[in-house]
Amino acid sequence: MALSPTAAQRRVIDAADPVTGRLRGPQTQLAALVKRGLAFRHPRPPHDHFLTPAGHRIRDAADAPEEREAPAPATAPADGGVFAARVGGEETAPGATGPARLREVRGAWQGLLELRRMTHPDGSTDRPCAWERSHLVRAAALALEAAGHRPAGPGGEDGYRVRATPQPEAVAVHGPDGTALRGCAATLERAGWQVGEHTEPRTRARYLLASPRKV
Known part of the structure:
Protein backbone atom coordinates (compact mmCIF):
# COMPACT_ATOMS: atom_id res chain seq x y z
CA MET A 1 0.00 0.00 0.00
CA ALA A 2 1.30 3.48 -0.83
CA LEU A 3 2.41 5.55 2.15
CA SER A 4 1.42 9.19 2.57
CA PRO A 5 4.09 11.63 1.36
CA THR A 6 5.86 14.19 3.52
CA ALA A 7 5.32 17.89 2.89
CA ALA A 8 8.49 18.06 0.77
CA GLN A 9 7.46 15.03 -1.25
CA ARG A 10 3.97 16.48 -1.73
CA ARG A 11 5.55 19.58 -3.27
CA VAL A 12 7.34 17.35 -5.79
CA ILE A 13 4.07 15.56 -6.56
CA ASP A 14 2.19 18.85 -6.97
CA ALA A 15 4.83 20.06 -9.44
CA ALA A 16 4.54 16.94 -11.65
CA ASP A 17 3.56 17.34 -15.26
CA PRO A 18 -0.26 17.29 -15.23
CA VAL A 19 -0.52 14.98 -18.24
CA THR A 20 2.51 12.69 -18.17
CA GLY A 21 3.15 12.71 -14.42
CA ARG A 22 6.87 13.27 -14.99
CA LEU A 23 8.61 14.37 -11.80
CA ARG A 24 11.45 16.78 -11.15
CA GLY A 25 13.16 17.18 -7.80
CA PRO A 26 16.01 16.04 -5.54
CA GLN A 27 17.00 12.43 -6.06
CA THR A 28 16.45 11.70 -2.38
CA GLN A 29 12.83 12.84 -2.62
CA LEU A 30 12.26 10.93 -5.86
CA ALA A 31 13.72 7.76 -4.34
CA ALA A 32 11.50 8.19 -1.29
CA LEU A 33 8.41 8.52 -3.50
CA VAL A 34 9.38 5.29 -5.25
CA LYS A 35 9.66 3.52 -1.88
CA ARG A 36 6.20 4.80 -0.97
CA GLY A 37 4.71 3.45 -4.19
CA LEU A 38 3.86 6.93 -5.44
CA ALA A 39 6.41 7.08 -8.26
CA PHE A 40 8.45 4.78 -10.44
CA ARG A 41 11.82 5.13 -12.17
CA HIS A 42 11.57 4.35 -15.87
CA PRO A 43 13.95 1.55 -16.89
CA ARG A 44 14.94 3.25 -20.15
CA PRO A 45 17.35 6.20 -20.35
CA PRO A 46 17.19 8.95 -19.22
CA HIS A 47 15.52 7.04 -16.33
CA ASP A 48 13.06 9.79 -15.46
CA HIS A 49 10.63 9.40 -12.58
CA PHE A 50 6.84 9.34 -13.09
CA LEU A 51 3.84 9.25 -10.80
CA THR A 52 2.15 5.90 -10.31
CA PRO A 53 -1.68 5.77 -10.34
CA ALA A 54 -1.51 6.13 -6.53
CA GLY A 55 0.63 9.25 -6.94
CA HIS A 56 -1.81 10.69 -9.47
CA ARG A 57 -4.67 10.09 -7.03
CA ILE A 58 -2.88 12.07 -4.33
CA ARG A 59 -2.16 14.89 -6.79
CA ASP A 60 -5.80 14.97 -7.89
CA ALA A 61 -7.38 14.41 -4.46
CA ALA A 62 -8.24 18.07 -3.94
CA ASP A 63 -10.15 18.15 -7.25
CA ALA A 64 -11.91 14.79 -6.91
CA PRO A 65 -15.27 16.05 -5.49
CA GLU A 66 -15.59 18.67 -8.20
CA GLU A 67 -14.77 16.13 -10.90
CA ARG A 68 -17.60 13.87 -9.75
CA GLU A 69 -20.18 16.64 -9.71
CA ALA A 70 -19.20 19.04 -12.49
CA PRO A 71 -17.20 19.22 -15.72
CA ALA A 72 -13.45 19.63 -15.46
CA PRO A 73 -12.07 23.18 -15.61
CA ALA A 74 -11.72 24.60 -19.11
CA THR A 75 -7.98 24.88 -19.64
CA ALA A 76 -4.84 26.66 -18.60
CA PRO A 77 -5.32 30.43 -18.61
CA ALA A 78 -3.12 32.57 -20.79
CA ASP A 79 -0.80 33.47 -17.89
CA GLY A 80 -0.17 29.84 -16.89
CA GLY A 81 -1.93 27.10 -14.95
CA VAL A 82 -2.84 23.44 -15.18
CA PHE A 83 -3.89 22.12 -18.58
CA ALA A 84 -7.19 20.23 -18.79
CA ALA A 85 -8.85 18.94 -21.91
CA ARG A 86 -12.34 20.31 -22.51
CA VAL A 87 -15.03 17.78 -21.69
CA GLY A 88 -17.86 19.95 -23.08
CA GLY A 89 -20.29 22.24 -21.31
CA GLU A 90 -17.73 24.28 -19.36
CA GLU A 91 -17.05 27.98 -19.57
CA THR A 92 -14.07 28.95 -21.73
CA ALA A 93 -11.48 31.04 -19.93
CA PRO A 94 -10.48 34.35 -21.54
CA GLY A 95 -7.54 33.88 -23.88
CA ALA A 96 -8.06 30.10 -23.95
CA THR A 97 -8.92 29.83 -27.65
CA GLY A 98 -7.13 30.17 -30.95
CA PRO A 99 -3.58 29.14 -31.91
CA ALA A 139 -8.27 11.19 -21.44
CA ALA A 140 -11.18 10.71 -23.84
CA ALA A 141 -11.74 14.47 -24.06
CA LEU A 142 -8.07 15.06 -24.89
CA ALA A 143 -8.20 12.50 -27.71
CA LEU A 144 -11.27 14.24 -29.15
CA GLU A 145 -10.01 17.79 -28.77
CA ALA A 146 -6.57 16.90 -30.18
CA ALA A 147 -8.28 15.48 -33.28
CA GLY A 148 -10.13 18.75 -33.87
CA HIS A 149 -13.59 17.93 -32.51
CA ARG A 150 -15.49 20.86 -31.00
CA PRO A 151 -16.61 20.63 -27.35
CA ALA A 152 -20.12 21.77 -26.45
CA GLY A 153 -20.43 25.24 -24.99
CA PRO A 154 -21.91 26.14 -21.58
CA GLY A 155 -25.26 26.94 -23.15
CA GLY A 156 -25.57 23.57 -24.86
CA GLU A 157 -24.09 24.68 -28.17
CA ASP A 158 -23.33 21.92 -30.67
CA GLY A 159 -20.32 19.82 -29.77
CA TYR A 160 -19.23 16.75 -27.86
CA ARG A 161 -19.75 16.18 -24.11
CA VAL A 162 -17.75 13.51 -22.28
CA ARG A 163 -19.21 12.27 -19.00
CA ALA A 164 -18.45 9.59 -16.41
CA THR A 165 -20.70 6.53 -16.20
CA PRO A 166 -21.50 4.00 -13.47
CA GLN A 167 -19.70 1.37 -15.52
CA PRO A 168 -16.05 0.72 -14.64
CA GLU A 169 -13.55 2.00 -17.23
CA ALA A 170 -16.22 3.54 -19.45
CA VAL A 171 -17.24 7.07 -20.40
CA ALA A 172 -20.26 8.34 -22.31
CA VAL A 173 -19.79 10.70 -25.25
CA HIS A 174 -22.80 12.74 -26.34
CA GLY A 175 -23.01 14.75 -29.55
CA PRO A 176 -25.46 16.93 -31.44
CA ASP A 177 -26.17 14.40 -34.19
CA GLY A 178 -25.30 10.99 -35.55
CA THR A 179 -22.67 12.27 -37.96
CA ALA A 180 -20.74 14.00 -35.20
CA LEU A 181 -20.99 10.93 -32.99
CA ARG A 182 -19.63 8.68 -35.70
CA GLY A 183 -16.71 11.05 -36.15
CA CYS A 184 -16.02 10.95 -32.41
CA ALA A 185 -16.23 7.15 -32.46
CA ALA A 186 -13.68 6.92 -35.28
CA THR A 187 -11.30 9.25 -33.42
CA LEU A 188 -11.52 7.30 -30.17
CA GLU A 189 -11.01 3.99 -31.95
CA ARG A 190 -7.85 5.36 -33.60
CA ALA A 191 -6.72 6.51 -30.15
CA GLY A 192 -7.04 2.98 -28.75
CA TRP A 193 -10.53 2.97 -27.28
CA GLN A 194 -13.30 0.41 -27.75
CA VAL A 195 -16.47 2.22 -28.77
CA GLY A 196 -20.12 1.23 -29.10
CA GLU A 197 -23.15 3.34 -30.02
CA HIS A 198 -26.21 3.18 -27.76
CA THR A 199 -29.66 4.75 -27.35
CA GLU A 200 -30.81 6.48 -24.17
CA PRO A 201 -34.13 4.72 -23.29
CA ARG A 202 -36.00 7.78 -22.08
CA THR A 203 -34.98 10.42 -24.65
CA ARG A 204 -33.99 8.07 -27.50
CA ALA A 205 -30.84 10.17 -27.92
CA ARG A 206 -27.83 8.35 -29.32
CA TYR A 207 -24.54 8.33 -27.43
CA LEU A 208 -21.20 6.49 -27.37
CA LEU A 209 -19.88 4.25 -24.64
CA ALA A 210 -16.09 4.15 -24.80
CA SER A 211 -13.53 2.09 -22.84
CA PRO A 212 -9.73 2.02 -23.06
CA ARG A 213 -8.52 -0.94 -25.11
CA LYS A 214 -6.22 -3.26 -23.14
CA VAL A 215 -4.53 -5.17 -25.99
Whole structure:
Protein backbone atom coordinates (compact mmCIF):
# COMPACT_ATOMS: atom_id res chain seq x y z
CA MET A 1 0.00 0.00 0.00
CA ALA A 2 1.30 3.48 -0.83
CA LEU A 3 2.41 5.55 2.15
CA SER A 4 1.42 9.19 2.57
CA PRO A 5 4.09 11.63 1.36
CA THR A 6 5.86 14.19 3.52
CA ALA A 7 5.32 17.89 2.89
CA ALA A 8 8.49 18.06 0.77
CA GLN A 9 7.46 15.03 -1.25
CA ARG A 10 3.97 16.48 -1.73
CA ARG A 11 5.55 19.58 -3.27
CA VAL A 12 7.34 17.35 -5.79
CA ILE A 13 4.07 15.56 -6.56
CA ASP A 14 2.19 18.85 -6.97
CA ALA A 15 4.83 20.06 -9.44
CA ALA A 16 4.54 16.94 -11.65
CA ASP A 17 3.56 17.34 -15.26
CA PRO A 18 -0.26 17.29 -15.23
CA VAL A 19 -0.52 14.98 -18.24
CA THR A 20 2.51 12.69 -18.17
CA GLY A 21 3.15 12.71 -14.42
CA ARG A 22 6.87 13.27 -14.99
CA LEU A 23 8.61 14.37 -11.80
CA ARG A 24 11.45 16.78 -11.15
CA GLY A 25 13.16 17.18 -7.80
CA PRO A 26 16.01 16.04 -5.54
CA GLN A 27 17.00 12.43 -6.06
CA THR A 28 16.45 11.70 -2.38
CA GLN A 29 12.83 12.84 -2.62
CA LEU A 30 12.26 10.93 -5.86
CA ALA A 31 13.72 7.76 -4.34
CA ALA A 32 11.50 8.19 -1.29
CA LEU A 33 8.41 8.52 -3.50
CA VAL A 34 9.38 5.29 -5.25
CA LYS A 35 9.66 3.52 -1.88
CA ARG A 36 6.20 4.80 -0.97
CA GLY A 37 4.71 3.45 -4.19
CA LEU A 38 3.86 6.93 -5.44
CA ALA A 39 6.41 7.08 -8.26
CA PHE A 40 8.45 4.78 -10.44
CA ARG A 41 11.82 5.13 -12.17
CA HIS A 42 11.57 4.35 -15.87
CA PRO A 43 13.95 1.55 -16.89
CA ARG A 44 14.94 3.25 -20.15
CA PRO A 45 17.35 6.20 -20.35
CA PRO A 46 17.19 8.95 -19.22
CA HIS A 47 15.52 7.04 -16.33
CA ASP A 48 13.06 9.79 -15.46
CA HIS A 49 10.63 9.40 -12.58
CA PHE A 50 6.84 9.34 -13.09
CA LEU A 51 3.84 9.25 -10.80
CA THR A 52 2.15 5.90 -10.31
CA PRO A 53 -1.68 5.77 -10.34
CA ALA A 54 -1.51 6.13 -6.53
CA GLY A 55 0.63 9.25 -6.94
CA HIS A 56 -1.81 10.69 -9.47
CA ARG A 57 -4.67 10.09 -7.03
CA ILE A 58 -2.88 12.07 -4.33
CA ARG A 59 -2.16 14.89 -6.79
CA ASP A 60 -5.80 14.97 -7.89
CA ALA A 61 -7.38 14.41 -4.46
CA ALA A 62 -8.24 18.07 -3.94
CA ASP A 63 -10.15 18.15 -7.25
CA ALA A 64 -11.91 14.79 -6.91
CA PRO A 65 -15.27 16.05 -5.49
CA GLU A 66 -15.59 18.67 -8.20
CA GLU A 67 -14.77 16.13 -10.90
CA ARG A 68 -17.60 13.87 -9.75
CA GLU A 69 -20.18 16.64 -9.71
CA ALA A 70 -19.20 19.04 -12.49
CA PRO A 71 -17.20 19.22 -15.72
CA ALA A 72 -13.45 19.63 -15.46
CA PRO A 73 -12.07 23.18 -15.61
CA ALA A 74 -11.72 24.60 -19.11
CA THR A 75 -7.98 24.88 -19.64
CA ALA A 76 -4.84 26.66 -18.60
CA PRO A 77 -5.32 30.43 -18.61
CA ALA A 78 -3.12 32.57 -20.79
CA ASP A 79 -0.80 33.47 -17.89
CA GLY A 80 -0.17 29.84 -16.89
CA GLY A 81 -1.93 27.10 -14.95
CA VAL A 82 -2.84 23.44 -15.18
CA PHE A 83 -3.89 22.12 -18.58
CA ALA A 84 -7.19 20.23 -18.79
CA ALA A 85 -8.85 18.94 -21.91
CA ARG A 86 -12.34 20.31 -22.51
CA VAL A 87 -15.03 17.78 -21.69
CA GLY A 88 -17.86 19.95 -23.08
CA GLY A 89 -20.29 22.24 -21.31
CA GLU A 90 -17.73 24.28 -19.36
CA GLU A 91 -17.05 27.98 -19.57
CA THR A 92 -14.07 28.95 -21.73
CA ALA A 93 -11.48 31.04 -19.93
CA PRO A 94 -10.48 34.35 -21.54
CA GLY A 95 -7.54 33.88 -23.88
CA ALA A 96 -8.06 30.10 -23.95
CA THR A 97 -8.92 29.83 -27.65
CA GLY A 98 -7.13 30.17 -30.95
CA PRO A 99 -3.58 29.14 -31.91
CA ALA A 100 -2.30 29.14 -28.32
CA ARG A 101 -4.95 26.61 -27.29
CA LEU A 102 -4.19 24.45 -30.33
CA ARG A 103 -0.52 24.35 -29.36
CA GLU A 104 -1.41 23.39 -25.78
CA VAL A 105 -3.71 20.59 -26.92
CA ARG A 106 -1.23 19.20 -29.43
CA GLY A 107 1.56 19.36 -26.85
CA ALA A 108 -0.59 17.56 -24.28
CA TRP A 109 -1.49 14.85 -26.78
CA GLN A 110 2.15 14.32 -27.76
CA GLY A 111 3.05 14.15 -24.08
CA LEU A 112 0.38 11.52 -23.55
CA LEU A 113 1.69 9.45 -26.46
CA GLU A 114 5.16 9.68 -24.94
CA LEU A 115 3.77 8.51 -21.60
CA ARG A 116 2.21 5.53 -23.36
CA ARG A 117 5.54 4.71 -25.00
CA MET A 118 7.46 4.93 -21.76
CA THR A 119 5.02 3.03 -19.56
CA HIS A 120 3.98 0.18 -21.83
CA PRO A 121 6.47 -2.71 -21.66
CA ASP A 122 6.49 -3.01 -25.46
CA GLY A 123 6.85 0.75 -25.97
CA SER A 124 3.60 0.95 -27.94
CA THR A 125 1.51 4.11 -28.30
CA ASP A 126 -1.62 2.58 -29.83
CA ARG A 127 -3.54 1.92 -26.61
CA PRO A 128 -4.28 3.90 -23.42
CA CYS A 129 -1.93 3.78 -20.45
CA ALA A 130 -2.54 3.63 -16.69
CA TRP A 131 -2.92 7.41 -16.39
CA GLU A 132 -5.75 7.36 -18.92
CA ARG A 133 -7.49 4.52 -17.10
CA SER A 134 -7.49 6.56 -13.90
CA HIS A 135 -8.60 9.77 -15.69
CA LEU A 136 -11.13 8.41 -18.18
CA VAL A 137 -13.12 11.58 -18.88
CA ARG A 138 -10.08 13.79 -19.32
CA ALA A 139 -8.27 11.19 -21.44
CA ALA A 140 -11.18 10.71 -23.84
CA ALA A 141 -11.74 14.47 -24.06
CA LEU A 142 -8.07 15.06 -24.89
CA ALA A 143 -8.20 12.50 -27.71
CA LEU A 144 -11.27 14.24 -29.15
CA GLU A 145 -10.01 17.79 -28.77
CA ALA A 146 -6.57 16.90 -30.18
CA ALA A 147 -8.28 15.48 -33.28
CA GLY A 148 -10.13 18.75 -33.87
CA HIS A 149 -13.59 17.93 -32.51
CA ARG A 150 -15.49 20.86 -31.00
CA PRO A 151 -16.61 20.63 -27.35
CA ALA A 152 -20.12 21.77 -26.45
CA GLY A 153 -20.43 25.24 -24.99
CA PRO A 154 -21.91 26.14 -21.58
CA GLY A 155 -25.26 26.94 -23.15
CA GLY A 156 -25.57 23.57 -24.86
CA GLU A 157 -24.09 24.68 -28.17
CA ASP A 158 -23.33 21.92 -30.67
CA GLY A 159 -20.32 19.82 -29.77
CA TYR A 160 -19.23 16.75 -27.86
CA ARG A 161 -19.75 16.18 -24.11
CA VAL A 162 -17.75 13.51 -22.28
CA ARG A 163 -19.21 12.27 -19.00
CA ALA A 164 -18.45 9.59 -16.41
CA THR A 165 -20.70 6.53 -16.20
CA PRO A 166 -21.50 4.00 -13.47
CA GLN A 167 -19.70 1.37 -15.52
CA PRO A 168 -16.05 0.72 -14.64
CA GLU A 169 -13.55 2.00 -17.23
CA ALA A 170 -16.22 3.54 -19.45
CA VAL A 171 -17.24 7.07 -20.40
CA ALA A 172 -20.26 8.34 -22.31
CA VAL A 173 -19.79 10.70 -25.25
CA HIS A 174 -22.80 12.74 -26.34
CA GLY A 175 -23.01 14.75 -29.55
CA PRO A 176 -25.46 16.93 -31.44
CA ASP A 177 -26.17 14.40 -34.19
CA GLY A 178 -25.30 10.99 -35.55
CA THR A 179 -22.67 12.27 -37.96
CA ALA A 180 -20.74 14.00 -35.20
CA LEU A 181 -20.99 10.93 -32.99
CA ARG A 182 -19.63 8.68 -35.70
CA GLY A 183 -16.71 11.05 -36.15
CA CYS A 184 -16.02 10.95 -32.41
CA ALA A 185 -16.23 7.15 -32.46
CA ALA A 186 -13.68 6.92 -35.28
CA THR A 187 -11.30 9.25 -33.42
CA LEU A 188 -11.52 7.30 -30.17
CA GLU A 189 -11.01 3.99 -31.95
CA ARG A 190 -7.85 5.36 -33.60
CA ALA A 191 -6.72 6.51 -30.15
CA GLY A 192 -7.04 2.98 -28.75
CA TRP A 193 -10.53 2.97 -27.28
CA GLN A 194 -13.30 0.41 -27.75
CA VAL A 195 -16.47 2.22 -28.77
CA GLY A 196 -20.12 1.23 -29.10
CA GLU A 197 -23.15 3.34 -30.02
CA HIS A 198 -26.21 3.18 -27.76
CA THR A 199 -29.66 4.75 -27.35
CA GLU A 200 -30.81 6.48 -24.17
CA PRO A 201 -34.13 4.72 -23.29
CA ARG A 202 -36.00 7.78 -22.08
CA THR A 203 -34.98 10.42 -24.65
CA ARG A 204 -33.99 8.07 -27.50
CA ALA A 205 -30.84 10.17 -27.92
CA ARG A 206 -27.83 8.35 -29.32
CA TYR A 207 -24.54 8.33 -27.43
CA LEU A 208 -21.20 6.49 -27.37
CA LEU A 209 -19.88 4.25 -24.64
CA ALA A 210 -16.09 4.15 -24.80
CA SER A 211 -13.53 2.09 -22.84
CA PRO A 212 -9.73 2.02 -23.06
CA ARG A 213 -8.52 -0.94 -25.11
CA LYS A 214 -6.22 -3.26 -23.14
CA VAL A 215 -4.53 -5.17 -25.99
